[in-house]
Amino acid sequence: MYYSDEIIEEVRSRNDLIDVISSYVTLKKGGGGDYTACCPFHHEKTPSFHANRDKQLYNCFGCQTGGNVFTFVMEYENFTFPEAVQFLAERAGINLPKADLSESDRARDNYKLMLKEMNKTAANYFYYLMTTDRGKHAREYLEGRGLSKETIKNFAIGYADIYENDLYNYLKSKGFTDNQMKDSGLVDIYEGRGGKDKFWNRVMVPILDINGKVIGFGGRILGAAEGVPKYINTKETAVFDKSRNLFAMNIARRSKRRGIIICEGYMDVISMHQAGFDNAVASLGTAFTVGQANIIKRYSDEVYLAYDSDGAGVKATLKNIAMLRDVGLTTRIIDMKPYKDPDEFIKNLGAEAYQERIDNAVTGIEFEVATLATEYKLKDPEDKIKFTNDVAKRLSAIQDPVSRHSYIDAIAARYNLDRDSFKTTVSKYGALGISEKETFVAQSTLEQSILNKNKTQDENKPQKLLLTWMVNDNKVFEKLKDVVAVEDFIDENHREVARKLYDQYEQKGKVDPAAIIDVSDDLEKQHLMAEILQTELPFDMSEDERRQAINDVVKKVKQQHIEYELSRCATDANKLKSLIMEKAALSKLYISL
Numbered sequence: 001m002y003y004s005d006e007i008i009e010e011v012r013s014r015n016d017l018i019d020v021i022s023s024y025v026t027l028k029k030g031g032g033g034d035y036t037a038c039c040p041f042h043h044e045k046t047p048s049f050h051a052n053r054d055k056q057l058y059n060c061f062g063c064q065t066g067g068n069v070f071t072f073v074m075e076y077e078n079f080t081f082p083e084a085v086q087f088l089a090e091r092a093g094i095n096l097p098k099a100d101l102s103e104s105d106r107a108r109d110n111y112k113l114m115l116k117e118m119n120k121t122a123a124n125y126f127y128y129l130m131t132t133d134r135g136k137h138a139r140e141y142l143e144g145r146g147l148s149k150e151t152i153k154n155f156a157i158g159y160a161d162i163y164e165n166d167l168y169n170y171l172k173s174k175g176f177t178d179n180q181m182k183d184s185g186l187v188d189i190y191e192g193r194g195g196k197d198k199f200w201n202r203v204m205v206p207i208l209d210i211n212g213k214v215i216g217f218g219g220r221i222l223g224a225a226e227g228v229p230k231y232i233n234t235k236e237t238a239v240f241d242k243s244r245n246l247f248a249m250n251i252a253r254r255s256k257r258r259g260i261i262i263c264e265g266y267m268d269v270i271s272m273h274q275a276g277f278d279n280a281v282a283s284l285g286t287a288f289t290v291g292q293a294n295i296i297k298r299y300s301d302e303v304y305l306a307y308d309s310d311g312a313g314v315k316a317t318l319k320n321i322a323m324l325r326d327v328g329l330t331t332r333i334i335d336m337k338p339y340k341d342p343d344e345f346i347k348n349l350g351a352e353a354y355q356e357r358i359d360n361a362v363t364g365i366e367f368e369v370a371t372l373a374t375e376y377k378l379k380d381p382e383d384k385i386k387f388t389n390d391v392a393k394r395l396s397a398i399q400d401p402v403s404r405h406s407y408i409d410a411i412a413a414r415y416n417l418d419r420d421s422f423k424t425t426v427s428k429y430g431a432l433g434i435s436e437k438e439t440f441v442a443q444s445t446l447e448q449s450i451l452n453k454n455k456t457q458d459e460n461k462p463q464k465l466l467l468t469w470m471v472n473d474n475k476v477f478e479k480l481k482d483v484v485a486v487e488d489f490i491d492e493n494h495r496e497v498a499r500k501l502y503d504q505y506e507q508k509g510k511v512d513p514a515a516i517i518d519v520s521d522d523l524e525k526q527h528l529m530a531e532i533l534q535t536e537l538p539f540d541m542s543e544d545e546r547r548q549a550i551n552d553v554v555k556k557v558k559q560q561h562i563e564y565e566l567s568r569c570a571t572d573a574n575k576l577k578s579l580i581m582e583k584a585a586l587s588k589l590y591i592s593l
Contacts, residue, residue: 003085007096008070009515011085014092017056017069017514024076027051041065041075041253042300055471056514059530063297064328066530068514075298080211111183115239118176118184119206119214125170126158126204126217135159138203141222145267146347151274156206160199160219168195185216185234199232205247205266207234207284210295212250216240218266218284231265233284243289246281246296248273255279259302261334261358262288262320263342264313268306271343275351280306280342288320293327304361306334306342314371321364332361368394369411378415388417388425396429462556463494464532469550470501471513471533476550477505479591484554488561497532555586562586 018035021027027035033053039060040049048062059066065075074084089096129135130152138159142152151157160167168187178195181187187195202219209215216234234240246252247266257279263269265282272280279300283292296303303324307313317333324331334357339345346354362370369391376383391411398404408426412419466484470477486502489495500516513533517526562583566576 003082003096008085011089011092011094012056012069012514014094015069015088016053017058017072018051018053020069020088020091021051021058021072025049039063039065041298055533056512057530057533062301063299064531065298065527067526068517068530071517071526071530112239114176114180115184115237116213116215118171118180118186119216119239121171121174121176122167122184122186122217123156123158123204123206123214125167126160126206127156128158129161130157130159134161138222141203145271145343146274147270148274151270154273155270157270158204158206160197160202160204162201164196164200165194166200167197183237185237185240198234202232205270207240207245207247207266208250209239209245210250210253213239215245216284218247220267242284242286244291244295245284246292247284249281249295252279252281253299259304259332260296260300261304261306262296263306264308264316265341268342271346272306272354275346275354277351277354288316288323290323290327293324293329297327297329301328302330302332304332304334304358306336308341309336310340318368318371321368325364331364333364333367334358334361365394365398365407366410369415373415387415388422389429391415392422392425393429395426460491460494462553462560463489463491466550466553466557467494467497467501467532469553471511474505474510477501477511480554481505483589483591484557488557490561490564493528494532497529551589551591554591555589558589559583559586 018027021035021037025037025040027037028047030036033055035051035053036047037049037051038045038047039062041060042063042065049058049060051058057066057068058072067075069088070081070084073079073087074081077084077087079087086096130138135158139152142157147157168181171181171187172195176184178187178189181195182189186198188198189195199217199219201222203222205218205220206214207216207218216237216239218231218233221228221230233242236242248269251273252260255278257277259279261272261277261280263272263280263282266284269280269282272278281296283289305317305320307317307320321331321333334342334354336342336345336357339348342354345357372390372394373387376387378384378387395404395407395411398407404426405423408423409419411417412422466480467489470480481502486495486499489498497516501511501513504511504515517529562579566579566583
């Protein structure tokens with residue numbers, strides 16, 4: 001659905017961000033046009049959510065969500081961008097014109113809607129079969145797993161019949177074509193013999209996206225079948241990306257419980273929700289991914305890992321502790337021994353006992369150290385020395401001194417280490433720059449990509465700061481517009497923001513940061529733009545310090561651009577000479593503000 005830029009701007013300008021957010025959460029007024037609150041998108045005790053009336057932008061420094069008034073209602077209400085426009089237009093009393101779509105956009109959106117409608121149709125059919133005599137043994141299986149009728153209904157758990165073309169014939173009767181069914185991942189199409197259901201003789205669990213729309217299924221086989229996997233999921237489709245969705249996240253994001261609990265499978269999640277733990281989620285038949293970690297980060301800053309207690313579960317836990325730490329999430333590990341998984345634990349000991357395990361969950365570092373301890377004979381002096389050194393290397397990577405000293409005390413007491421000697425060893429490795437990545441945890445390609453991303457973010461900070469100065473004070477923009485060009489911003493996203501701001505200033509003589517993200521329906525992009533435009537500045541600065549800071553940032557941005565260009569023109573002598581002269585002139589650059 002398409003709305004013109006003029007309509008979008010009118011809707012945005014007539015919905016003050018602070019007024020809209022205040023209808024959902026209590027904001028506390030700060031300095032200038034700034035307001036703060038505990039973030040509505042993740043659990044926190046200390047407010048890190050900031051909204052600014054002048055900029056008409058919000059940003060949470062805890063979970064990195066942010067944007068303008070459209071972004072906020074999209075996040076809070078689970079709206080698409082057109083739905084957010086319609087909602088805010090109605091709120092402001094604006095009559096929207098009938099929206100038009102380009103032919104390609106209409107075809108793409110309609111096809112995705114059709115796939116979701118097919119999934120919904122299939123889910124309803126599976127649920128219907130569960131209630132009939134044909135689904136009796138599926139109901140008995142679920143009852144044997146301890147699931148109530150209410151839970152089965154809440155998760156719309158269904159049954160795929162024993163006939164291999166049952167769903168195919170049903171969807172055919174509803175008007176869906178062979179190609180559409182093939183694209184949905186529900187049916188395989190064979191030339192000359194028609195369709196064969198992907199799922200048959202299975203308990204069927206619908207998988208919903210963050211907005212509550214059915215995008216796929218997980219199926220559990222009933223009975224034993226040689227060579228047939230116990231669990232299968234829908235294949236990747238235009239609406240189902242396993243790496244960017246989490247089972248039950250649409251429910252968990254609204255939970256009032258602390259943190260998000262990550263389980264291995266959806267049956268564990270369903271069992272936990274039935275027991276009252278509605279903050280449980282699971283990945284979808286694949287290893288946990290950075291994309292999934294970032295989804296969780298939008299809604300919580302703390303994660304509890306509830307993986308199986310077997311060897312594979314421990315290995316996955318260690319890997320995911322590192323991944324979650326790298327994206328800024330704290331982790332705790334739930335001990336489920338003597339049981340294998342949450343489902344078994346709750347069946348045998350109950351929800352109250354499980355809550356006690358959550359309350360006593362150890363931190364990720366404690367779990368890593370405890371796992372490492374199993375690899376040594378701690379009664380052997382040589383092994384204990386090796387263990388102490390390995391743990392010291394791990395703790396030396398903790399940047400916060402309070403946290404580091406706290407772990408030194410706790411680990412020294414638990415493993416009977418001399419506290420002062422242990423502290424000295426930790427300090428020694430810290431001074432040598434030996435980090436956890438080089439010793440304690442094997443560094444995967446994925447983890448390295450995260451580190452590279454963090455390094456890139458640090459390199460981009462001068463560009464962020466410069467854009468923030470320019471947005472906060474249009475006088476600075478006026479002084480810099482002939483000194484700093486759009487091309488000086490070497491990061492693609494920062495360059496896009498700069499280009500839009502320059503265009504605004506050229507057309508209107510001022511900048512309106514909230515307007516540059518109006519037309520984007522990509523929440524990740526909106527969060528990034530809001531973060532760029534909401535970078536925190538050191539406010540306690542004298543005028544001289546402020547002037548010097550701006551000059552330093554300008555020089556840094558231009559220097560990064562020159563070095564970037566130098567790396568690309570090794571064979572162009574004239575350009576090399578020009579860039580070298582430009583770099584030499586930077587030392588004399590001074591902007592009078």
